[in-house]
Amino acid sequence: MFYQIFPDRFARSGRQNLNLHLQDWGAPPTLHDYMGGDLWGVIERLDHIQSLGINALYFCPVFQSASNHRYHTHDYFKVDPMLGGDEALRSLIDAAHARGMKVVLDGVFNHASRGFFQFNDLLEQGEHSAYRDWFHVSAWPLFPYEHQHPANYEAWWGNRALPKFNTDDRSVREFLWSVAEYWMRWGIDGWRLDVPNEINDDSFWQEFRRRVKAINPEAYIVGEIWGDAQRWLGGDQFDAVMNYNFTRPCLAYFGAQTLDNAMNEASGTGYVSPMDAAAFAGRMSEVTRMYDPEVVQAQLNLLDSHDTARFLSVVSGDVSALTLATTFQMTYVGAPSVYYGDEIGLAGGPDPDCRRAFPWSEPQTWNREIMHHLQMLTAARHHSKALRRGSFDVLHAEGDLLAYRRECGGEYAYVLLNTGQQASDMALDNLAPGQYRDALSGRSYGVGQQQRFSVPGRGALVLVQGL
Amino acid sequence: MFYQIFPDRFARSGRQNLNLHLQDWGAPPTLHDYMGGDLWGVIERLDHIQSLGINALYFCPVFQSASNHRYHTHDYFKVDPMLGGDEALRSLIDAAHARGMKVVLDGVFNHASRGFFQFNDLLEQGEHSAYRDWFHVSAWPLFPYEHQHPANYEAWWGNRALPKFNTDDRSVREFLWSVAEYWMRWGIDGWRLDVPNEINDDSFWQEFRRRVKAINPEAYIVGEIWGDAQRWLGGDQFDAVMNYNFTRPCLAYFGAQTLDNAMNEASGTGYVSPMDAAAFAGRMSEVTRMYDPEVVQAQLNLLDSHDTARFLSVVSGDVSALTLATTFQMTYVGAPSVYYGDEIGLAGGPDPDCRRAFPWSEPQTWNREIMHHLQMLTAARHHSKALRRGSFDVLHAEGDLLAYRRECGGEYAYVLLNTGQQASDMALDNLAPGQYRDALSGRSYGVGQQQRFSVPGRGALVLVQGL
Known part of the structure; x- marks a missing residue:
């Protein structure tokens, strides 16, 4: 059972005295501000997480990144200093393992950021760059920040903050694979892969898997694939995907009476048509047979994430819809994943609102019913094969x-x-x-x-x- | 006795198979191209260096940087991957120490680069940046690459590629001092400091010294100060400076008959008035008494560097001027420093021409007379207290x-x-x-x-x- 953590917002330790400009903890999330959560803070809250019955942590990106969500990777070989750097991750992994908890990190391998070293070399040297084959350049010069000009390089969904890697280049492939190997050797237990479908190359992911599993055959590789994932789940690429095919029916059935589809449409989930029990059962039976049984056992079943509005908010605050959905999640096939804060009824609309700070100092705001309900279910699941x-x-x-x-x-x-x-x-x-x-x-x-x-x-x- | 190495041009090992776009070794140097010299290459050439009688290496910057001279620091905690990364520096330091050779690195603490992580955060987040106090911002947004707009941040000599650190900020001070400590603990033997006068703050360099000497009391701290350096040489900041007060008189006297002052004026040296022996002796006697005797003993006496045209070229190729100057350099007070390639008569005008590739595979082009002359002098110096x-x-x-x-x-x-x-x-x-x-x-x-x-x-x- 996973607990998904958005590091900037989960917990801020007193240990990072960085003298930086941070939003107040608990202020409304924005696209650009940091709140300063860190990995030392996660260590301090492992008791809470463990009390939920959780035995695995899935972290949104932790590598050095000039963005509060850290999907704009600046350095793949370094934990962000605001998070406490490599030292904090070392301690966190050790502390988690000591409790029998696994640690899965988020890997963003399709694209880098404008500040990423090898891309920065293209900005600084232009055509003379030693690394010019690392990206997809259509013309010189590049315009990374000047929107009146075309960017002249390929970027993720046209977002010039995210230059797409040329994964056909031998050096790039080796680089990305070496990142995967480096952190596996550090002791992480698996990778969640960001938009892996955009690297349209089975051989890339096949070799990725070979290298990861060579270091730890038990490693968990879960891809972010929103639609049909057959291509990646044949046994030679990923172990599982983020199961949004689980998420949508849960919203449709448990939230049938309270769904806020305007919110869904502004979120990663999209429009959801309400379902009755028969439609839900039919759909979930299909989902259960969609892939090889071993894969279905490994699917990451989530009700929401950093990319969607929170389940509780999408169902207009109806706690019963969340507890029912959680009941299904914890009693269904696969690996349940709880998005931090859901256990206390934290609200949140579409990104960035779904990334609010965990209100540690306001326990009176916590919904204890939701938390207690979750604890009963995880206990039952631990008990029952x-x-x-x-x-x-x-x-x-x-x-x-x-x-x-x-x-x-x-x-x-x-x-x-x-x-x-x-x-x-x-x-x-x-x-x-x-x-x-x-x-x-x-x-x-x-x-x-x-x-x-x-x-x-x-x-x-x-x-x-x-x- | 130092040997100054410009890493991109000194030696390229066969070991770095990076599949990158590099200039041919020996092509005319440009501002933007890389030739791919690396630190493994330096290790392979330690026999050559040691045969010159050298017992210390001074490296132009080796940290990750999107520039062939690597003065545009992208990451202070990482050796540039093109140079072989941390692993190559580790091996190099160990190999040098095994030969009784010291290793001094170049530290660029006044400014970073546009790709440097904390500065990149300002570009990505604007006013919301957690690191906005790390630099000197006059208005938002910043225009790092758009020359039709003012940059809106302070940069070294107005070069927007080099954003100046705000060294009044507590986090910045700690960051820069921690860099100095980190590499001292790694085992380097000292720091050459790039444009330290631009950090107009004695307390910054006093604390810098305290921290460096706390790790190694024998550490060598040498500042790049072109003019009067009294302020930094009182015993509480630097041990020495790059002694351009030595360089200019040597050009003036030994090159009196052949000086190419057009070249000097296009170079860091500037116009040099010829001197006769009396003027030279008078000036060098002054220079000898300019600072405390202990400081004079430690001064880095150089005939040229990566910032000047090569001595041999400035004296219009007159080998006798170079050998006479070298004779003086090796028999005068202080720490002589030989710029790589000078020992074989490598030519080079002002930057970037003074950064040519060392012609290892063309030994027929080497001037053996210069090299033999240097070897006799370094041997005499080793022999004679x-x-x-x-x-x-x-x-x-x-x-x-x-x-x-x-x-x-x-x-x-x-x-x-x-x-x-x-x-x-x-x-x-x-x-x-x-x-x-x-x-x-x-x-x-x-x-x-x-x-x-x-x-x-x-x-x-x-x-x-x-x-």
Whole structure:
């Protein structure tokens, strides 16, 4: 179970006395201001994260970058000084590993930034640059900051802040692969890959995988692919992708009554059509079979991220939609990922608002119900092999009601969800009889082969054996 | 005795297979092209350097920089990848130390470059930059590359490629001092400081010294100060400066008949008025007393550098002027510094021509006379405490003829120079009688209290005891 951290906003330690211009912690996020979160701050908050039942950290970029989100990489071999530099990452990895937590970093390999050394050489030397083949230049001179002229180089979605690497160049390939290897040797546990589809070259990612896995065969490689990802999930490129095919149906079903589609459309998610239980079950059954079962087990299932409005805000603040969605997330196949702050009901519209500072000093603002709910679910998932690695079979899906079975090696779990406002009864048959406990209410259920359950309105039963 | 190396042009190893656009080794130097010299190449040529009698290396900048001279620092904590990166410097320092050679690096602390991380943040974030106090901004936005607008930030001599640090800012001071400490801990033996007078703040350099000497009390700190340097040489800032007060008189006297002042004026040296022996002796006696004797002993005495046309070219190719000047340099008070290539008579006009590639593969072009002459003098200097650390007293200075005495702890050396075309006799008295040998001809001299010597035209006697 992952916890996604946006480093500038998660936690600021008292340790970085940098005398810099920073926004106040908690001020409204802007595109250009820094708040000064750092990795020492993350170390100080590992107790909180671990208390959520989390056992893996996925960090938005941490390398030196002149941008608060750090996607504009300035130096791939250096942790940003504002984050505490290499020393802080070293300590963080060691502290995380000591707790049995993995650390995955975000790698932006498609493009660099205007200040990146080899690109800067093109700006300084023009055609004389030793590195002129590292990028895609159409004419000289380049105009990196002068919008009245064409940039004259290829950039990510035309954003001249992000010059695209020429990954056909041998030096560039070696450079990028060496970055991947360098941090793997440092001890990270995997890579999240930013817009990897834009490097339109299977051999690039195949060699990337070979090198990463040569250092750690258990490494996790997860690509940011928003659409169909078959091309990258054949076993020779990524282990998984960021599963936005999971995100959208969750919004559609759990948020059916409260969806703010204007917000969705201004966000990475886009317009979402509401779904009932049957449509959701149908879609999630497809998603479950979309890739090889091993891949589906590894998919990064997220409700939101730094690239989307927060789930709670998209459903117009309806806490029940978030808790229902979290219930599904934690009981479905794959690797759940919680975006920092979601556990306390932090609000946030589209980027940059979804990147607010975590309100450590205002615990009265935290929604403890959401946090407690999450903790019960992660505990159940840790306990239950069926929830973690079991099959997924829909037993009932109609109107507001959904039920599914998870099974692994003879161990069962049953999840019953009710998105209606009122409590409803659900009759299920072909159940594996036995003693179960509802992970949410703590109630015991002696389950027979056929059984009728009452599911609370906007609520769920998560029936787990032996809890 | 120092050897000054311009890394891009000294030697290219076969080891850096970077697939980059480089000029051919030996092509005419330009402002923007790289030739690809590297530090592995220096290691491969340590035998050559050591054979010259050199025991210290002074490197023009080696840190990551988008410029062939590397004065535009992009990263103070990283050796340029084209030079072989940190690994090559590590090996070079170890190899040099194993030979008893010191390593001094060039530190550019007054200004950074446009690609330097913290400055790049100003370009990317504008007024929102966390680092906006690191530089001197007069208005927003900044125009780093758009010459039709004012730059809106202070830069070295108005060159917007070189944004000047705000060294009043506490973070900036700590940053720059930490650079100095970092490389001292790495094992370098000192710093040559680029344009340190432009940081108009004694307390900055006082603390710089404290920190450097705390790591290595023997460290050598030499500033690039072209004029009067009293302010920095009081014992609490630098150990020495680049002694251009030595350079100019040498050109004036030894080059009196062949000076190319058009070239001087296009170079760092500026116009030089010819001198006769009396004027030269008077000036050098002043220079010898200009600072505390300990400082004078430490001065970096150079005939030329990366910032001037080469001595041999300024004297219109007159080899005798160079060998006479070298004779003086190696027998005068202070620390002689030989600019790479001077030992083989490499030519070069003002920057960038004075930065030609060392012609390793064309040994037939080397002037062996110059090299042999240098070797005899460095051997004599190694042998003679009087030459290294002795007093300096002019015995005779008239017309073309100059004679001086060096004495240290009862050990004597006498140097007689004749800049005329014909051999001349010189009568000296008050000599320390004894057996001497001329380091240049190898001839023995039984010297009495009074003695008449014949000094060859455009030649010298370097009389050393016990050689």
